[in-house]
Amino acid sequence: xxxxxxxxxxxxxxxxxxxxxxxxxxxxxxxxxxxxxxxxxxxxxxxxxxxxxxxxxxxxxxxxxxxxxxxxxxxxxxxxxxxxxxxxxxxxxxxxxxxxxxxxxxxxxxxxxxxxxxxxxxxxxxxxxxxxxxxxxxxxxxxxxxxxxxxxxxxxxxxxxxxxxxxxxxxxxxxxxxxxxxxxxxxxxxxxxxxxxxxxxxxxxxxxxxxxxxxxxxxxxxxxxxxxxxxxxxxxxxxxxxxxxxxxxxxxxxxxxxxxxxxxxxxxxxxxxxxxxxxxxxxxxxxxxxxxxxxxxxxxxxxxxxxxxxxxxxxxxxxxxxxxxxxxxxxxxxxxxxx
Numbered sequence: 575x576x577x578x579x580x581x582x583x584x585x586x587x588x589x590x591x592x593x594x595x596x597x598x599x600x601x602x603x604x605x606x607x608x609x610x611x612x613x614x615x616x617x618x619x620x621x622x623x624x625x626x627x628x629x630x631x632x633x634x635x636x637x638x639x640x641x642x643x644x645x646x647x648x649x650x651x652x653x654x655x656x657x658x659x660x661x662x663x664x665x666x667x668x669x670x671x672x673x674x675x676x677x678x679x680x681x682x683x684x685x686x687x688x689x690x691x692x693x694x695x696x697x698x699x700x701x702x703x704x705x706x707x708x709x710x711x712x713x714x715x716x717x718x719x720x721x722x723x724x725x726x727x728x729x730x731x732x733x734x735x736x737x738x739x740x741x742x743x744x745x746x747x748x749x750x751x752x753x754x755x756x757x758x759x760x761x762x763x764x765x766x767x768x769x770x771x772x773x774x775x776x777x778x779x780x781x782x783x784x785x786x787x788x789x790x791x792x793x794x795x796x797x798x799x800x801x802x803x804x805x806x807x808x809x810x811x812x813x814x815x816x817x818x819x820x821x822x823x824x825x826x827x828x829x830x831x832x833x834x835x836x837x838x839x840x841x842x843x844x845x846x847x848x849x850x851x852x853x854x855x856x857x858x859x860x861x862x863x864x865x866x867x868x869x870x871x872x873x874x875x876x877x878x879x880x881x882x883x884x885x886x887x888x889x890x891x892x893x894x895x896x897x898x899x900x901x902x903x904x905x906x907x908x909x910x911x912x913x
Contacts, residue, residue: 580677580698581715584613589646589675591615594633595769596651596708597622597757598824598878600749603769604709604730605650605679610773611723612716617766623652624849625870626880630661634668643672651708653682653701657869657880659691666695679715681708682871707734725775736825736855736875745777747826748786754823755789758846789823796822797830800842805897806835809904812859812912813837816897818887820846824878828853839864839911841900845888848881863910867903 583589591613596602606620621636623629637647647669654662666676676696681703689701700711709730713723732738733746756764764785771779796819804817815837819827827842828851839861842851850868852861854875862877870879882899886892904911 575698577698577700577715581718583646583675584609584677584716585718589644590619590642591646591648592619592621592637592640592642593648593650594621594623594652595649597624597629597765598753599651600733600746600753601707601709601730602651603749603753603765603772604707604726604733605712606769607726607772608709608712608716608723609648609650610770611726612720617770620766620769622762622765625652625655625657625878627658627661630658630665634661634665637665637669641672643674646675646677649676649678649680650712651680653680653684653871654688654692655869655871656685656688659688663692663695666692670695679708679711681706681711682873707731722775723773726772729777734876747823748782749777750825751789751793751823752782752785754821755785755792758821793822793826796820797827800827800830801834803893804831804835806837807897807901807904809901810908810912812839814839814841814901814904816841816843816900818843818845818893820844824851825853825876827851829855839904843881843887843893843896848887850879850881852877852879858912860911860913863907864900864903867907868900 591609593606593609593615595606609615621633623633669676678696678699680701683702703711707730710727713727717723732742733750738746767781771781800817800819803819804815807814815831815835817831828840831837831840831842838859839854852865854861860874862872862874865871865877865879868879870877872878881887881896885896887896
C-alpha cells in the first residue's frame, strides 16, 4: 500500500482506529496525539507498550478482549525486536484474522530478520527514518488537509533528538517527566488522557502540571540514591558512567551522571523496572551498540536495554556484575561505538 492510500483510509472517517504506541517518551505520546488529532480516535482505543514480551502479551490480551474488526490498527514509535518478535507476530496474526488493516509507523532502524518475521501481516509500514521521529512521520501522512498538528510533531522532535533551547526547557522537561511519573505509577488512563490533551495542543493542562509537581518531589531523593550508586570507567579515549536508582526520567538521570562523573556515555539502571537507559549527548559515540547487547536498541545518542535475567541488581554484587558485563561489551565493541 502506498502512503496516499494509507492516508486516505485514516482520514476517510469510515474506519475505526486503534493504536499501540510507545509508553516511555514523548514521541510515543505525541504519535498517539497526532493520530487522535486528525482521526478523532477516542482515547479508549489507545494502548501503550514497552519493549518486553510481557508488555506485548498484555496488548494482545487487550485487543482480543475488544475483538475489533474491519478497523485499522497502528503501531507507532516501537521497533520489532528479537526479544519479543514472536509475541509481536502472534499479536499481528490475531488482528489480521479479524479482517483489520495493520499500519506500522516507526523511525528506529529495523533488523532485516525482524522485518521478515512480520512483513506478511503489514499493510503499510514506514521505518528507519534517521532525521525525523514517529510523530513527525504521522504528521506528514495525516496533515494533508491541515497543519494544526504541527506543534505536536515539532515538540516530539525536540524531545526525541534532545534539541532543548532555553525557552523550551521547562515545558519539555514537564512533558517528559510527567510521562515518566505516570509510567512508573502504571497510570495507563492518565497517559491516555495526556495524549488526548496533547492532541488539542494543551501542553500545560492541569493534569500534566500536577503530575510534574509530584515527579519533582520524588526525583530529589531518587537523585541522591543515584549519586551514591554510580561509578566512572575509562574505555580507551572515552569514559562511561554507570549509575543505579529508580523512577528518574532517562535523560535527566544520564545528564546527572555525565555532569557528576565527566563521562561521554552515561548509563542509568532502574532498579525497579530493570531497564537500562543510555545517553551519549554530544553524538560522538554510539551508545546503541551497548544497548543492542542487552536486548535493546535505539539511536547513537539515546538508547535503552534490559538487565539480564540472571543478575540481581538489588545487591552491590549484582551491580558490579552488570557493570563488568557492560564494560566487556564496551571494550569489545569500542571501534563500533567510536565510529
